Amino acid sequence: MTAAEAIDLGRLSAEPGFLLRLAQLQVYEDLLAGLQPDGLRPGAFSVLYLVARNPGARQGALAERLTIKRAQMTKLVQALVARNLVTRHVPQDDRRGVQLRLTDAGAALLKAHKTRFLAGDAQPLPNLSAAETRTLKTLLAKLTRLETARPLPMREKETAS
Amino acid sequence: MTAAEAIDLGRLSAEPGFLLRLAQLQVYEDLLAGLQPDGLRPGAFSVLYLVARNPGARQGALAERLTIKRAQMTKLVQALVARNLVTRHVPQDDRRGVQLRLTDAGAALLKAHKTRFLAGDAQPLPNLSAAETRTLKTLLAKLTRLETARPLPMREKETAS
DNA sequence: GCGATTTTGTCTACATGGAAACAATCTTGG
DNA sequence: CCAAGATTGTTTCCATGTAGACAAAATCGC
Numbered sequence: 001m002t003a004a005e006a007i008d009l010g011r012l013s014a015e016p017g018f019l020l021r022l023a024q025l026q027v028y029e030d031l032l033a034g035l036q037p038d039g040l041r042p043g044a045f046s047v048l049y050l051v052a053r054n055p056g057a058r059q060g061a062l063a064e065r066l067t068i069k070r071a072q073m074t075k076l077v078q079a080l081v082a083r084n085l086v087t088r089h090v091p092q093d094d095r096r097g098v099q100l101r102l103t104d105a106g107a108a109l110l111k112a113h114k115t116r117f118l119a120g121d122a123q124p125l126p127n128l129s130a131a132e133t134r135t136l137k138t139l140l141a142k143l144t145r146l147e148t149a150r151p152l153p154m155r156e157k158e159t160a161s
Numbered sequence: 162m163t164a165a166e167a168i169d170l171g172r173l174s175a176e177p178g179f180l181l182r183l184a185q186l187q188v189y190e191d192l193l194a195g196l197q198p199d200g201l202r203p204g205a206f207s208v209l210y211l212v213a214r215n216p217g218a219r220q221g222a223l224a225e226r227l228t229i230k231r232a233q234m235t236k237l238v239q240a241l242v243a244r245n246l247v248t249r250h251v252p253q254d255d256r257r258g259v260q261l262r263l264t265d266a267g268a269a270l271l272k273a274h275k276t277r278f279l280a281g282d283a284q285p286l287p288n289l290s291a292a293e294t295r296t297l298k299t300l301l302a303k304l305t306r307l308e309t310a311r312p313l314p315m316r317e318k319e320t321a322s
Numbered sequence: 323g324c325g326a327t328t329t330t331g332t333c334t335a336c337a338t339g340g341a342a343a344c345a346a347t348c349t350t351g352g
Numbered sequence: 353c354c355a356a357g358a359t360t361g362t363t364t365c366c367a368t369g370t371a372g373a374c375a376a377a378a379t380c381g382c
Contacts, residue, residue, distance in 0.1 A: 004225035010214045011279050012207060013308065016286055016294075017192060019301040020185040025228055026305055027178045043338090046173060053171045060360060064165035067186055072339060074362055096347045096360040118172050125177055127304050133177075136300040140180040143288050143297070144187055147174065204368085221330060233369060235332055257330045257377050 026126070031117070040109065043068070045117045047076050048110045051086055051100045058097040085109060187287070192278065201270065204229070206278045208237050209271045212247055212261045219258040246270060 012018050031042065040048075050062050063073035077100065080086045085106035089099045102110065124133040141147075173179050192203065201209075211223050224234035238261065241247045246267035250260045263271065285294040302308075 003219065003222040007211060007218055007222055007226040008214045009226065009307075010210065011282065012210060013302070014282055014298060015279060016298060016301075017185070017188045017203065018207070019298060019305065019307070020181060020188060022228060022305040022307060023301050024178070024181040024185055027181060031178060041338095042178065046179070049171065049173060050168060053169045057168055058164065058360085061164040061168055065168040065170065067183060069340060070361065071341085071363080075338090078362095094348070094360090098361070118176060121172065121175055125304055127306060128300065132300055132303070135296065136304070137175060137177060137180060139289065139293055139297040139300070140177075140184050141174070142293070143286055144180065144183040145288060146170075146180070146183060202368090219330085230370065231331065232333080232371085236368085239332095255330090255378070259331070 030126070040113050042117065043072075043076055044080060045110075045113055047073070047080065047100075048085060048102065048106055049114075049117075052102055052107065052110055055101050056089075056099045059100055060097065062100070080106070191287070201274050203278065204233075204237055205241060206271070206274055208234075208241065209246060209263065209267055210275075210278075213263050213268065213271055216262050217250075217260045220261055221258065223261070241267070 028042070046066055047062060050066065051057070054062070059073050059077055060070055063070050066073075068076075077086065077088070077098075081088060083105075084103055086100050086102055089101065091097060091099055122130060124130045125136070128136065189203070196202075207227055208223060211227065212218070215223070220234050220238055221231055224231050227234075229237075238247065238249070238259075242249060244266075245264055247261050247263055250262065252258060252260055283291060285291045286297070289297065
C-alpha cells in the first residue's frame, strides 16, 4: 500500500474534478457495499422515488431532472416495467409521452429500500462533523444551482440564470 | 424545460451522493466541452501527469493512487504506448512490475494540455466565491482523507486510519 | 531448494452510460 | 389541409469501467 501513497499527486490533489470523483466513489462505496441480490441500484431507486412523489410525470421530465439521458431512462424504465415495479401509460392528449406510475410492488420495494438510499438529513459524512457536512451540502447545492430543501424557501418566481 | 423543473425531488435534493453526482457532471461538462479530435481524456491526462511527476513509478501504484482499477490502467497505458506518449520498462529486480516514463511527445502533449485540465489553484468554481471554493475543496479533501497541497504541511509520519 | 501463497499485470466477459440516427407524434406557417 | 420542423421515446453502436479468472514472477515456510 505504501508504494501508492508515495506517488506525488501534485496539483491534481487540488483539482475540483478529481476531488469530486474521489468523494463520489467513497460515498457510493458505502452505499453499494451491501446490495441485496434483488439489487435495487441507485439509478433505479431514484426513478422509483421520483415516480412515487410525482405520479403521472413523463419519463423524459424525470430524466432531465435526474440529469440522466433519455436513452438511459428508457433502459431503466424497461427494467422496472419488466420487474412489475412501474406501469407505463400513454396519455390521450399527447401520445408521444409516457406517464409512469408505481405498482403496489413498486411502492413496497421503494418503502423497503428508502432507509438505505436516503441517509438521514442530519447524518454526518465520514471524517466530517455535522456542521461540516451541512456546509459541504450547502456549497454543493449552490454550485449546482439546486434548490435546497430549506425550511420554507420563498416560493417566488426565481428568474434563474 | 419547465416540465422537468416541476418535478419534486424530495429528500433526494439533500442526498450527498446525488449532490456529488450533479457537481461532478457540471465540473466535467465545462472540462469536456471543447475536446480536440486528438482527444486527451481526463483519465489519460492524469496518468501522463503522474508519470511526469513520478518517473519510473509502477503502473499499479499509479492506478491505486488514482483510484482506478488495474485492468483499466492496463487499457489506458496500452493506448498511451500506442500513441507513443509513454514507454514501458520492466525492472530487473522485479520483473512483474512495469515502470512508466514519458516520451518527448508525451511531455510535449502534457505541457500543451496542462492549462486545460489543471485549473488555476485560485480559480473559483461557477456560482461560488473564491472563499467558498476554497472551503468546498478543503471539505472534500477532508472527506476523502486526501492530503491537501498546503503551503508546507508538516512532513511527519501521519499514522493515517 | 521447493511447493504454496502473494503480487502484478493482463485478458475476457459483462454492466453502465453517451452519441447519433430513427420512428412516431405533435406543432406551426402557408 | 399539409408540408416542414420540433418533441419524445427508442434503438444501435461505441466508449468507459468493473469483476473475475488467469499467467508470470516474486516471496514465504519448511
